[in-house]
Amino acid sequence: MATVDLLFVIFEIILSKIKNDYFPESFLDITPVCSVRYALRRAIIDCSVWFTIVFTLDRHVTICCEKLKTKFCTKKTATVVLAITGILLCLKNIPIYFRFRPSMIIDGVPWGCSNSYAYYYDPVWIGFNDFEKILTPIIPFALILCLNALTVKHIFVASQVRKGLKCQSKGENHKDPEMENRKQSVILLFSISGSFIFLWLWYILYYLGVHDPLDNVGKYAFKHVAYMLRNLNCCTNTIVYVATLAKFREKLRNPLEAIFA
Structure with missing residues (x-):
């Protein structure tokens, strides 16, 4: 996820948005290079989205499927799944290279x-x-x-059953380390998937034509806000991911405390 997000920043933000503003004419605008750049941008966006789905599926299996977790949630499985997903998405975007024609030809270029x-x-x-x-x-x-929805349903049912068993065995509600771990997993899961849903929602609404009743200025604004939020999602997954991990926050806090100490 971190690698794909970094590639998105390079290809979409730096080599597209910033480049168009500050370097409108460069070798990146030669038609074959431009076509490759656009195809890579689309592949990276697809990978960013689908790696989020794979992460969500991994969290779902970890929380809800105890028997499958030991086989599925392994480093080897993650490597295979991410590799296959990335390769298929790159192959899917090959036709985009042939989508374009030159805007102009100067000295045969x-x-x-x-x-x-x-x-x-x-x-x-x-x-x-x-x-x-x-x-x-x-x-x-x-x-x-x-x-x-399936994860929330499972956690709710499991929490009620576990709480009842704890009360029966100890007569009072004690702090449950297992439920604390699940709580951390749920926070991580919903931080990433929740931001994904919110930030991609406007792009979907734009594609479905919700902006059609607006005037030209409204359509222009809606389009650019939708793309801006989409780009923001592809840039922030890793930040959301590490910010919700207690161990990461502890590792970050230690050197900061040492500096001020």
Whole structure:
């Protein structure tokens, strides 16, 4: 997740947003380079979203599936799942390289990336564009909601049963280390998935055409806010992840305390 978020900052923020503002004309605007850059941007966004889904699934199995946890929640399984997911998403974005045509040709060198005419009229490209939006982020959006609902239901039932057993065995409500661990896992899970749902919601609403009744200024503002929040999500997953871990906060606090001491 950290690697993908860093790549997103490099390709989307630095090599796209900042580059367009401060270096509008460079070798990055040569059509083949521009096409590769855009395809990589899309692949990185897909990986950022689906790695969040894999993380949510991992937390769900850890909390809800005791028998499956020992086999699924391992370093080897995580490596295989992330590798397969990343490879498939990169392969899925290869057609994007062929989506563009040069905006202009100067001294025989193609410059710029404009959508080809077929992109707007060819049923294959129209279907591919719809498939892209469904794959990222509509399906992940539904999966996160479903997994979170199942996790919450399991934790609620398990907490009630465990609390009842504790009261029967000790006659009073003692602090339960197992429930504390589950509480930390739930905080981590909902921090990442909750921010994902909120920040991607506006992009989904934009794709579904909620902005259509607005005037041109409203549509322009809605579009850029939706993209800004989407970019923010892809940049902040790692920050949310480490900020919710008690051990990380302790490791960060120790050198800070040493400096001021």
